[in-house]
């Protein structure tokens with residue numbers, strides 16, 4: 001745990017010291033989300049966060065959407081309360097972890113090899129802790145942000161946010177009165193290109209989602225007979241076609257901007273039609289970028305039949321479909337064409353896509369804060385292939401960015417940390433994040 005050598009931290013180092021303990025404490029509070037109410041819930045985490053905020057003079061409120069499913073919201077007064085407010089939101093729930101698979105217990109918050117280990121270390125108790133550490137130090141030293149900041153530490157993001165962000169947006173929209181912009185998870189992390197350049201990927205777009213059920217109706221019959229109307233045969237062929245289909249690369253605004261920045265950085269023109277080569281240069285983040293080039297539809301479940309000599313009258317499959325912003329219609333038309341007229345397609349769950357431009361004062365504040373702490377930093381936009389709570393807040397007209405700043409060692413498979421085994425965050429990455437976040441707030 002090295003002290004900052006820059007000597008330029010505005011927070012005087014207290015937040016950098018505190019962030020590690022805050023992160024470990026949060027990891028030790030098991031908030032596993034199983035997609036129903038069978039987990040421990042987020043109540044203890046909500047209370048922990050509220051206590052940490054109240055200690056420094058804020059007035060946090062806890063909202064419980066269902067027994068044990070609690071979120072904490074607080075408002076910090078800025079220098080100019082007439083300006084629109086900034087929202088910093090983070091979820092406190094985590095996906096479950098099987099301790100037997102891990103090197104260190106996933107709920108121990110252990111420090112080893114320069115990292116804090118545990119479920120939530122990057123998704124996203126790290127950012128929760130960074131936010132708490134920065135806010136606490138600013139409150140203790142009376143350093144007001146330039147405008148109001150709303151803090152929301154929410155439940156249930158890992159299961160779609162119904163009992164967290166979605167609940168607050170639907171039932172308590174007044175909490176976010178006057179908020180126009182937000183920052184949160186899955187962005188702001190580094191990718192080291194060479195010794196002269198480190199990219200920080202700021203998330204400006206998210207793919208939309210169609211989780212679908214496919215059904216084929218056929219005629220039931222005896223398995224020994226000649227049978228031309230077999231639901232399983234028809235459905236399997238359709239699922240096979242869909243699973244093998246290569247959706248075309250589509251150059252969204254975000255991809256264009258990302259490729260331009262990267263081409264400039266690498267000094268070579270990158271061709272979106274020949275992305276295999278480009279992705280190979282992106283190491284660990286190629287997983288993140290690869291899925292943002294095109295729509296995808298992955299078959300994930302199959303169901304039919306109950307006895308070997310009975311032809312069932314129906315067969316079903318489930319498909320996880322994700323579409324690029326602006327390409328939903330094309331996606332649905334492609335699906336219908338690929339599946340054919342005998343397959344019935346219905347949504348089990350759908351969510352919109354998001355895309356905002358990579359410009360404006362808030363983006364400038366990110367770049368300024370990053371460069372102050374890392375002279376070879378360059379912020380670039382990217383698209384997340386999944387979704388976050390930003391989609392719920394978008395319903396209130398809040399423009400969201402993924403900006404949870406982390407400087408990472410080049411060898412760490414950061415994308416693989418999300419929901420992965422041995423999730424961990426470098427201690428100095430957390431401390432870097434605290435310094436950047438503090439500077440960012442100065443300029444927000």
Ligand SMILES: [Zn+2]
Pocket residue numbers: 091123124157185
């Ligand atoms: Zn997350």
